[in-house]
Amino acid sequence: MFDTPRFANRSELLGIAVLAVLLLVILPLSLDVFRLNLVAKYLTYSFVALGLVLCWGCGGILSLGQGVFFGLGGYCMAMFLKLEASSAANTKIQSTPGIPDFMDWNQLTELPFFWKPFHSLTFAIVAVLVIPAIFALIVGAAMFKRRVGGVYFAIITQAIAAILTILIVGQQGYTGGINGITDLRTLKGWDIRTDHAKFILYFVEVGCLFVCIFAAQFIRHSKLGRILVAMRDKEDRVRFSGYSVANFKIFAFCAAAVLASIGGALFTLEVGFMSPSFVGIVPSIEMVIYTAVGGRMSILGAVYGTLIVNAAKTSFSESFPQLWLLGLGALFIAVVLAFPNGLAGIWRDLIQPRLDRFSRSPKPDAQWSQPMADKAPAE
Amino acid sequence: MFGDYSLSDLGAIFAMQGFAGLILFSVFLLMALGLAIIFGQMGVINMAHGEFMILGAYVTWLTSNFFQAHLPALFGGYFFVAMVLAFFASGALGMLVEWGLIRHLYKRPLDTLLATWGLSLILQQCYRSIFGAREVGVDLPQWMLGSFQVTDAIQIPINGVFVMVLTILITCAVAYILYWSRWGRQVRAVVQNRVMAGAVGINTEKVDRYTFALGCGVAGVAGSAFTMIGSTGPTSGQLYIVDTFLVVVFGGAASLLGTIASAFTISQAQSTLEFFLSGSMAKVITLLAIVGILMLRPQGLFALKVRK
Amino acid sequence: MPIGHLQKDFLLAVEGLTVSFDGFKAVNNLSFYVDENEIRVIIGPNGAGKTTVLDLICGKTKASSGSIQFRGKELTKLKENDIVQAGIGRKFQTPSIYDDLTVFENLEISYPRGRSVFGALTFNRDSAVRERVQEVAEMVFLKDRLGMTADLLSHGQKQWLEIGMLLIQDPDLLMLDEPVAGMSVSERVKTAELLNRIIKGRSVLVIEHDMKFVEDIAHKVTVLHQGQVLAEGSMESVKANPKVVEVYLGH
Numbered sequence: 001m002f003d004t005p006r007f008a009n010r011s012e013l014l015g016i017a018v019l020a021v022l023l024l025v026i027l028p029l030s031l032d033v034f035r036l037n038l039v040a041k042y043l044t045y046s047f048v049a050l051g052l053v054l055c056w057g058c059g060g061i062l063s064l065g066q067g068v069f070f071g072l073g074g075y076c077m078a079m080f081l082k083l084e085a086s087s088a089a090n091t092k093i094q095s096t097p098g099i100p101d102f103m104d105w106n107q108l109t110e111l112p113f114f115w116k117p118f119h120s121l122t123f124a125i126v127a128v129l130v131i132p133a134i135f136a137l138i139v140g141a142a143m144f145k146r147r148v149g150g151v152y153f154a155i156i157t158q159a160i161a162a163i164l165t166i167l168i169v170g171q172q173g174y175t176g177g178i179n180g181i182t183d184l185r186t187l188k189g190w191d192i193r194t195d196h197a198k199f200i201l202y203f204v205e206v207g208c209l210f211v212c213i214f215a216a217q218f219i220r221h222s223k224l225g226r227i228l229v230a231m232r233d234k235e236d237r238v239r240f241s242g243y244s245v246a247n248f249k250i251f252a253f254c255a256a257a258v259l260a261s262i263g264g265a266l267f268t269l270e271v272g273f274m275s276p277s278f279v280g281i282v283p284s285i286e287m288v289i290y291t292a293v294g295g296r297m298s299i300l301g302a303v304y305g306t307l308i309v310n311a312a313k314t315s316f317s318e319s320f321p322q323l324w325l326l327g328l329g330a331l332f333i334a335v336v337l338a339f340p341n342g343l344a345g346i347w348r349d350l351i352q353p354r355l356d357r358f359s360r361s362p363k364p365d366a367q368w369s370q371p372m373a374d375k376a377p378a379e
Numbered sequence: 380m381f382g383d384y385s386l387s388d389l390g391a392i393f394a395m396q397g398f399a400g401l402i403l404f405s406v407f408l409l410m411a412l413g414l415a416i417i418f419g420q421m422g423v424i425n426m427a428h429g430e431f432m433i434l435g436a437y438v439t440w441l442t443s444n445f446f447q448a449h450l451p452a453l454f455g456g457y458f459f460v461a462m463v464l465a466f467f468a469s470g471a472l473g474m475l476v477e478w479g480l481i482r483h484l485y486k487r488p489l490d491t492l493l494a495t496w497g498l499s500l501i502l503q504q505c506y507r508s509i510f511g512a513r514e515v516g517v518d519l520p521q522w523m524l525g526s527f528q529v530t531d532a533i534q535i536p537i538n539g540v541f542v543m544v545l546t547i548l549i550t551c552a553v554a555y556i557l558y559w560s561r562w563g564r565q566v567r568a569v570v571q572n573r574v575m576a577g578a579v580g581i582n583t584e585k586v587d588r589y590t591f592a593l594g595c596g597v598a599g600v601a602g603s604a605f606t607m608i609g610s611t612g613p614t615s616g617q618l619y620i621v622d623t624f625l626v627v628v629f630g631g632a633a634s635l636l637g638t639i640a641s642a643f644t645i646s647q648a649q650s651t652l653e654f655f656l657s658g659s660m661a662k663v664i665t666l667l668a669i670v671g672i673l674m675l676r677p678q679g680l681f682a683l684k685v686r687k
Numbered sequence: 688m689p690i691g692h693l694q695k696d697f698l699l700a701v702e703g704l705t706v707s708f709d710g711f712k713a714v715n716n717l718s719f720y721v722d723e724n725e726i727r728v729i730i731g732p733n734g735a736g737k738t739t740v741l742d743l744i745c746g747k748t749k750a751s752s753g754s755i756q757f758r759g760k761e762l763t764k765l766k767e768n769d770i771v772q773a774g775i776g777r778k779f780q781t782p783s784i785y786d787d788l789t790v791f792e793n794l795e796i797s798y799p800r801g802r803s804v805f806g807a808l809t810f811n812r813d814s815a816v817r818e819r820v821q822e823v824a825e826m827v828f829l830k831d832r833l834g835m836t837a838d839l840l841s842h843g844q845k846q847w848l849e850i851g852m853l854l855i856q857d858p859d860l861l862m863l864d865e866p867v868a869g870m871s872v873s874e875r876v877k878t879a880e881l882l883n884r885i886i887k888g889r890s891v892l893v894i895e896h897d898m899k900f901v902e903d904i905a906h907k908v909t910v911l912h913q914g915q916v917l918a919e920g921s922m923e924s925v926k927a928n929p930k931v932v933e934v935y936l937g938h
Contacts, residue, residue, distance in 0.1 A: 062489045142674035151424050151488045152677065155624045156670055162621050163666045170659030223801055223810035226792050230785040237783040240745060241797045241852065242771035243807075251804045281621060285496055292493065325504040332497020336490045337483060 033195040040270045042310035047263025049290040049302035051256030057296035059252040060232030065157030067284035069132040073261030074274035080124035081184040106173030128265040136257035140250035165280035180275025292335045295344025400650030405546040407642040409601030410623040417594035424492040427499035429616020431595045435465035435602030436611040443517040455520040469599025470592040477591040506613035516610035631679030704753035715914035731911035745777040746770045776858030782845035786838035794820045797852040827851035843874035862892045
């Protein structure tokens with residue numbers, strides 16, 4: 001009695017296995033490379049959604065600036081790829097060969113200092129993991145140590161997303177401006193634009209996703225995960241049980257930032273460019289809806305929510321572009337008013353009980369393992 | 380950087396830039412006033428606030444078209460009619476939204492934020508379907524065109540002055556309603572202690588609904604005034620929403636005086652910086668400064684130490 | 688000579704404590720001392736500053752001036768979680784528990800181990816934790832409710848759960864804010880019995896209006912009025928004090 005699983009209980013393990021079969025077998029076998037690449041693109045957002053489950057769903061910290069971290073990861077990767085694509089041989093028609101084309105167009109004659117380390121893939125990968133963590137640490141420490149939270153935190157993170165977008169668009173000589181960093185070609189000499197490469201990259205990405213899912217499950221099932229939920233509920237009680245609430249919030253925010261950044265880096269690899277349109281206010285808040293649709297407390301729900309919302313977006317935008325914005329707007333309202341626990345809540349309340357009745361299998365652990373999703377979290 | 384200008388040129392530039400800042404101040408303040416009521420007094424985050432403002436702008440545009448077509452003789456005064464209509468249109472929509480959405484979410488501020496964001500998307504799409512994606516602008520009546528010639532180097536456009544005067548009047552009206560009217564006291568009573576306010580006979584639901592409607596109505600008037608100095612498109616509202624929230628938070632959410640001071644500071648800083656830097660860098664630096672200051676002083680510029 | 692040296696024997700020494708909210712002094716130049724293993728009850732009319740005193744000790748409110756020393760350690764500069772780790776536990780007036788977690792998890796979170804971020808990440812629910820949780824749950828009458836989500840408990844059970852959460856911390860100084868308020872008569876009796884058991888081996892600071900309860904447990908009573916000490920001493924002496932009768936007991 002009261003044994004906790006370190007990673008997942010039985011039903012969660014089953015869910016992970018189902019997801020693995022879906023992503024690793026069913027989708028690759030049933031979709032062409034173009035569609036599979038679309039799925040890959042959607043899945044990069046699910047890293048952000050995973051982070052939001054920890055930070056918003058469990059910890060009650062709503063960040064409306066996750067696009068910032070998605071962008072940081074994406075730009076770090078894009079800078080490396082762009083430098084590789086801008087070798088002196090490739091760019092000999094420019095007035096300054098060897099620098100990215102947009103710099104040349106903007107009359108830069110030398111590679112800016114902060115671009116230089118991105119010649120190294122190792123540095124780029126480390127940067128993807130470390131830069132967002134440091135940035136989140138600074139913002140988180142400044143805000144949470146001063147007990148700023150809730151809507152104020154949401155507004156500040158939103159402002160940061162706005163600032164970064166304006167900065168990227170405004171400094172086109174250094175960042176590629178509104179078009180972003182485009183025309184990325186090879187990774188260490190391996191052409192990432194071919195169908196074969198896209199196929200391989202899909203599986204690499206799914207692999208990364210499962211590593212991140214396990215990491216998130218580990219955090220969720222540790223005492224830290226329970227403290228996050230406790231904190232969302234009664235911040236003062238946690239504080240007066242001897243915990244530094246600020247440190248736990250900073251941790252959740254940093255973890256969400258790193259997850260978003262990994263997603264961004266993979267996005268650049270999969271899609272072949274990065275632009276400020278993934279950084280700003282609108283994409284950032286849209287990423288929140290993926291988590292909300294999946295069920296804000298559910299790690300697997302985040303992945304399904306991301307896939308469903310994006311698939312809907314793509315199919316609606318193709319046929320009825322006007323309807324999509326209405327649908328998205330309605331989704332925001334519906335998920336808040338009617339389905340605060342999202343798909344995971346519908347599954348747990350409507351489908352699972354029927355399955356249980358059908359199979360008559362007693363689930364001794366279900367009672368202890370999912371206690372916190374019973375009602376909409378109050379903020 | 381000043382070498383190329385003579386002293387009097389420089390003075391004129393600063394005066395003009397200061398005036399541009401005052402117009403921006405008016406826009407910020409007009410938008411922020413509605414938010415100061417809804418967010419500052421009720422604690423509700425309304426991300427669709429910009430869309431309520433745009434509704435006012437569209438109402439003004441429709442009114443001006445109507446006067447042009449049917450009552451050309453009275454065209455000089457259409458704006459005053461439009462303003463009243465804008466107030467009631469946005470207020471009525473606000474009342475509807477409070478009834479259908481906001482009242483279910485008073486205890487979940489973050490969810491309110493998400494739901495009202497959804498509302499803003501829906502409203503934007505509605506505007507696009509009804510009024511088209513292109514920006515529309517109203518024709519100003521004759522008396523509002525032209526400018527005052529202060530010195531030979533300094534010109535002050537009349538429509539700008541008009542908007543500023545309007546801003547001052549609306550601010551005074553809001554201040555009166557919130558701080559000196561009986562109804563304003565009820566609003567504060569409800570905000571501070573809902574149960575007690577209900578117990579002493581205040582209809583808290585009605586107060587909530589009308590407060591929200593008032594905030595939206597003020598946004599509608601702001602949108603109406605906005606047409607005097609700029610054109611209106613379906614997404615114009617969203618452009619200002621973050622700035623406006625920052626204005627309110629920076630001023631200390633519950634303080635009207637703080638809102639005014641912070642709108643003034645931010646608009647002047649931004650328009651002055653715009654003279655020295657590119658527009659985007661001016662904006663970046665202004666926003667960074669606000670965010671930085673808010674990190675050091677999260678309660679905003681004007682906040683009281685309260686016992687929780 | 689610094690005051691701290693004089694008061695070395697006291698567990699808690701509050702001296703010259705003042706806090707003002709917008710000029711209103713909720714606690715005004717307050718001083719009192721609590722011994723090891725002493726049960727001290729604070730009484731006084733509403734608005735006397737009783738809860739504020741607890742808020743000041745546990746760090747929820749920052750003092751405008753004055754000092755609070757706990758085992759010679761100055762608390763006014765410490766953060767809330769450091770004050771808890773120094774050995775002070777606080778129960779709030781309204782039950783403050785985690786509604787979304789089970790009773791077991793509520794108690795486990797209060798278990799004094801793995802309080803850093805890394806510690807919480809690697810915290811292992813071993814047999815020591817489980818036994819201690821069971822033991823405390825039995826003390827607070829919740830042994831058969833361990834798997835229940837806390838928001839399903841009755842008001843009295845929630846109060847007990849919070850007391851249990853404090854017990855598991857094993858604080859040297861336990862601060863209770865109206866522990867029997869809002870309880871049914873039978874719950875009150877059980878709670879008094881519970882408190883009498885848990886106050887052994889530690890110092891306790893209680894705010895309570897229930898005079899019968901106060902007489903039962905108090906070693907010493909401090910009467911607060913308008914943020915200052917009106918009287919202090921045994922229950923009998925305080926009851927006989929005309930000033931106290933006038934402002935508080937007379938009503």
